[in-house]
Amino acid sequence: MNEGADKGAGVGIVMLVHTAFDRAEQVARHWAASGCPIVFHVDRAVPTKAYNAFVRSLSDLPDIRFVGRHRCEWGTWGLVAATQAASEVMLRDFPNVRHVYLASGACLPLRPVQELIDYLAERPTTDFIESATTADVPWTIGGLDEERFTLRFPFSWRRNRYLFDKYVEFQRRIGFKRKIPNGIVPHMGSQWWCLTRQTLSAILEDPDRKVYDSYFRRVWIPDESYFQTLARLYSRRIESRSLTLSKFDYQGKPHIFYDDHLQLLRRSDCFVARKIWPFADRLYQAFLTDQDGAMKRTEPNPGKIDRIFSKAVERRTRGRPGLYMQSRFPAPGREINLTCAPYSVFEGFSDLFENFETWLARMTGARVHGHLFAPERAEFSDGQTVMNGALSDSAKLRDYNKWAFLTNLIWNTRGERQCFQIGPRDHIKGIEWNIAMDPNAQISVISGAWAIPLFKSNENFSEIRNKAAFLQHTERKHLDTLRSEWSKARIRIWTLAEFIEAPMEPLQTIIDEIGKHNQTGLAEVPKMADLTGFGQFLQNLKNQGMHPYLMGDFPVAQDQNEPQHTKPKPYLVR
Amino acid sequence: MVWRTEAAIRYRQRWKRRRLLYRALRKRRQLTPVIDRTAQIRPDDILAVSSVRNESARLPFFLEHHRKLGVAHFLFVDNCSDDGTDDYLAAQPDVSLWSTPHSYRLSRFGLDWLTWLQSQYAHGHWCLMLDADEILIYPHHDTRPLPALTDWLDRTGRQSFGTLMLDLYPKGPLGTQTYQPGDDPMQTLCWFDRGNYTIRKQPHLQSLWIQGGVRARCFFGANPRRAPTMNKVPLVKWHWRHVYVNSSHALLPRHLNRVYDEDGGEETSGILLHTKFLPEIVAKSAEEKARREHFANSALYDDYYDALADNPDLWCERSSRLTGWRQLEAMGLMSRGNWV
Numbered sequence: 014m015n016e017g018a019d020k021g022a023g024v025g026i027v028m029l030v031h032t033a034f035d036r037a038e039q040v041a042r043h044w045a046a047s048g049c050p051i052v053f054h055v056d057r058a059v060p061t062k063a064y065n066a067f068v069r070s071l072s073d074l075p076d077i078r079f080v081g082r083h084r085c086e087w088g089t090w091g092l093v094a095a096t097q098a099a100s101e102v103m104l105r106d107f108p109n110v111r112h113v114y115l116a117s118g119a120c121l122p123l124r125p126v127q128e129l130i131d132y133l134a135e136r137p138t139t140d141f142i143e144s145a146t147t148a149d150v151p152w153t154i155g156g157l158d159e160e161r162f163t164l165r166f167p168f169s170w171r172r173n174r175y176l177f178d179k180y181v182e183f184q185r186r187i188g189f190k191r192k193i194p195n196g197i198v199p200h201m202g203s204q205w206w207c208l209t210r211q212t213l214s215a216i217l218e219d220p221d222r223k224v225y226d227s228y229f230r231r232v233w234i235p236d237e238s239y240f241q242t243l244a245r246l247y248s249r250r251i252e253s254r255s256l257t258l259s260k261f262d263y264q265g266k267p268h269i270f271y272d273d274h275l276q277l278l279r280r281s282d283c284f285v286a287r288k289i290w291p292f293a294d295r296l297y298q299a300f301l302t303d304q305d306g307a308m309k310r311t312e313p314n315p316g317k318i319d320r321i322f323s324k325a326v327e328r329r330t331r332g333r334p335g336l337y338m339q340s341r342f343p344a345p346g347r348e349i350n351l352t353c354a355p356y357s358v359f360e361g362f363s364d365l366f367e368n369f370e371t372w373l374a375r376m377t378g379a380r381v382h383g384h385l386f387a388p389e390r391a392e393f394s395d396g397q398t399v400m401n402g403a404l405s406d407s408a409k410l411r412d413y414n415k416w417a418f419l420t421n422l423i424w425n426t427r428g429e430r431q432c433f434q435i436g437p438r439d440h441i442k443g444i445e446w447n448i449a450m451d452p453n454a455q456i457s458v459i460s461g462a463w464a465i466p467l468f469k470s471n472e473n474f475s476e477i478r479n480k481a482a483f484l485q486h487t488e489r490k491h492l493d494t495l496r497s498e499w500s501k502a503r504i505r506i507w508t509l510a511e512f513i514e515a516p517m518e519p520l521q522t523i524i525d526e527i528g529k530h531n532q533t534g535l536a537e538v539p540k541m542a543d544l545t546g547f548g549q550f551l552q553n554l555k556n557q558g559m560h561p562y563l564m565g566d567f568p569v570a571q572d573q574n575e576p577q578h579t580k581p582k583p584y585l586v587r
Numbered sequence: 588m589v590w591r592t593e594a595a596i597r598y599r600q601r602w603k604r605r606r607l608l609y610r611a612l613r614k615r616r617q618l619t620p621v622i623d624r625t626a627q628i629r630p631d632d633i634l635a636v637s638s639v640r641n642e643s644a645r646l647p648f649f650l651e652h653h654r655k656l657g658v659a660h661f662l663f664v665d666n667c668s669d670d671g672t673d674d675y676l677a678a679q680p681d682v683s684l685w686s687t688p689h690s691y692r693l694s695r696f697g698l699d700w701l702t703w704l705q706s707q708y709a710h711g712h713w714c715l716m717l718d719a720d721e722i723l724i725y726p727h728h729d730t731r732p733l734p735a736l737t738d739w740l741d742r743t744g745r746q747s748f749g750t751l752m753l754d755l756y757p758k759g760p761l762g763t764q765t766y767q768p769g770d771d772p773m774q775t776l777c778w779f780d781r782g783n784y785t786i787r788k789q790p791h792l793q794s795l796w797i798q799g800g801v802r803a804r805c806f807f808g809a810n811p812r813r814a815p816t817m818n819k820v821p822l823v824k825w826h827w828r829h830v831y832v833n834s835s836h837a838l839l840p841r842h843l844n845r846v847y848d849e850d851g852g853e854e855t856s857g858i859l860l861h862t863k864f865l866p867e868i869v870a871k872s873a874e875e876k877a878r879r880e881h882f883a884n885s886a887l888y889d890d891y892y893d894a895l896a897d898n899p900d901l902w903c904e905r906s907s908r909l910t911g912w913r914q915l916e917a918m919g920l921m922s923r924g925n926w927v
Contacts, residue, residue: 269738328922328924332852339751339797339847339856340853340924342848343851344850399903399904399905402905403782403907414785417785421782
């Protein structure tokens with residue numbers, strides 16, 4: 014077999030270059046070393062001096078051509094015109110070429126070129142071009158998909174965004190629609206393709222090419238649709254994927270590969286990748302000089318890269334919910350979950366049960382704090398003075414930005430359920446709304462339970478009366494917040510009277526929802542405060558003109574520890 | 588009506604910016620060139636500007652770190668150092684140095700001088716404004732130099748890059764640690780507070796106001812509002828019209844302060860490792876308290892200096908130990924955004 018004819022006979026490279034000429038030269042020499050002819054198109058915006066230097070630097074290579082220069086601005090016809098011109102030269106001057114591979118100066122061959130040549134030689138009639146109808150692709154930028162083909166775009170998207178948008182809007186309003194010639198079906202896809210001589214020449218020599226050209230000249234981003242659409246007319250076999258690994262971010266700009274992507278790129282088994290950062294020396298070094306890597310004849314497998322980059326897009330557009338930091342500060346209402354993980358808020362439970370916090374911690378394995386917003390200090394679990402993340406228990410630091418305090422706590426303890434108590438004495442003004450609107454919050458309220466510590470206290474009755482009036486007023490307003498139509502937390506409210514009739518069922522529900530230990534029943538119950546005489550206490554308040562009503566109805570003389578046989582009525586908001 | 592207030596704010600900010608530029612223009616006479624190597628600056632170079640006073644201990648590592656990242660030229664203003672800082676800087680091949688005996692405080696804490704230098708030399712360059720005790724890191728900084736970052740910022744249409752200042756401290760009393768010039772300060776200062784930052788928005792400048800960290804925890808518990816601002820925008824594609832408003836926390840025009848996403852996404856951001864708490868801080872605090880050059884209302888910070896001069900231990904059992912940028916990124920102190 015004639016070595017020279019076999020070598021590289023099949024594949025010609027069309028290379029579009031506009032910058033980083035030293036890298037383009039390096040890659041070109043790499044292609045040429047395997048015998049691939051190359052046709053260059055250099056952007057007209059490149060200064061003549063740089064262009065001439067580039068031409069000179071490659072003058073020792075045998076099978077290369079340069080074609081007339083077009084201005085290649087992103088999203089414009091120039092890129093297609095450049096590709097057409099270079100392809101024509103390629104087909105005309107290199108009759109041995111069977112596949113034409115469209116590449117750019119920032120493309121880097123990852124596998125030995127011979128492998129690509131062999132791969133294509135085994136598939137002599139296959140066109141590798143990503144080509145999908147507009148309805149079926151998710152990657153349209155700027156909300157334009159089929160409108161790319163039916164509107165006009167005389168203004169630059171990059172330089173004149175305002176006019177671009179206004180003109181699109183105007184055309185939509187007057188119902189303007191361009192006619193698509195000859196009933197072709199617009200397809201879109203990656204601009205980096207590899208077409209067979211047959212298909213490419215059919216496109217370039219089409220008798221209607223003038224019609225298509227003048228139509229696509231005014232389509233938006235024609236380099237992603239011209240060949241993709243017309244290949245459908247002539248191709249015998251289309252593999253709708255690009256052999257060039259190229260990832261795009263959410264703005265439609267290509268991701269860039271750096272030195273630290275070396276292993277990732279190696280494992281992708283793709284033939285060519287773009288875009289490579291021009292100064293990524295290690296990548297160029299590894300892929301262009303180290304040719305005797307294992308010859309794995311496997312199909313390209315960009316799956317891992319796909320996952321990493323789609324995660325990156327998600328990080329950029331959705332971020333980590335519940336995180337507030339210097340480059341992520343969602344405006345109010347832009348985010349559904351205001352914190353990063355579910356947490357539980359208990360109101361009145363530690364007043365009614367003597368050992369509620371320790372009991373809850375034992376039952377659920379969650380971290381149970383006391384009153385985090387107590388006036389004196391943040392009562393962290395186990396009496397700690399600093400919590401995870403060096404969060405201080407100082408009331409002043411906490412009150413300086415209470416919401417940041419809470420979101421920090423939840424963020425810092427990711428992976429561990431947080432529970433805490435609040436009550437009408439606490440400094441929660443200003444964040445009640447945030448908690449109530451946070452779907453991550455599970456709020457359980459026994460209303461009126463604040464009266465129990467007063468009932469047990471040894472204060473003068475007039476003081477008790479004043480405090481009771483204040484606490485009742487505060488709690489009533491708080492309950493209004495919780496019951497508001499905007500609250501999104503999981504909220505349950507019982508009156509004290511309701512709750513003590515049958516405390517086990519609500520407790521079981523709450524604990525099941527926290528859901529660490531799914532037991533059939535509660536192994537142990539918390540110890541309820543002794544309420545003998547509580548009814549009389551409330552009556553005394555009434556007699557003093559203060560009307561306690563949030564705790565429900567307590568008969569003056571009744572043993573409250575005796576459970577009744579009526580069903581409790583849990584109050585569930587959403 | 589909203590647009591009218593908005594327009595009024597914008598108008599006032601424009602005049603404020605012009606006033607600050609004019610101030611810098613007047614203050615240029617306070618600067619005396621010591622050595623001017625600015626002819627070395629090439630069009631795409633990344634520059635760093637800084638004003639220093641007695642930083643000979645920190646500068647060797649500072650220069651080494653930022654050189655390695657890809658800063659091509661450093662512009663320094665020396666404000667009456669007497670520990671050899673000026674000679675050391677003048678001997679560096681990639682440093683241009685000016686000196687001034689005038690007041691740091693009256694020059695808006697050095698900003699007037701630096702604004703002048705930036706307007707002269709940084710126009711069209713990516714420019715870092717750092718203090719000598721700030722070490723810039725960002726996601727992938729160990730494998731991707733600064734030009735990779737600035738190229739990418741250019742491509743995504745951003746002109747500024749936001750950071751959080753992270754106060755580092757040792758375990759044990761501050762003054763009893765050891766540090767030799769040129770050492771990596773992160774070997775001594777390897778602890779930080781990871782989750783006690785508070786953020787609010789400053790609508791007038793459209794910037795964030797982040798406070799917290801170890802200084803808020805240890806020194807400003809009684810008056811958190813006075814706690815230092817922890818967010819900075821140190822890296823900006825400079826235009827001679829730009830001007831920093833207070834330290835490098837915020838700039839005019841305001842759009843440069845939008846280094847954060849308000850729709851729930853994460854912009855790429857970095858961290859300034861703050862090496863303030865090297866052992867010399869204890870001695871320096873007494874001196875700074877007397878000089879009254881660091882705060883507009885210095886008397887309010889006497890307690891702070893007293894506490895520092897007392898050789899405190901800032902470490903607590905919930906402090907985190909610094910291991911690298913990936914750790915900081917995972918903790919949410921900075922973000923790679925979609926720069927992966």
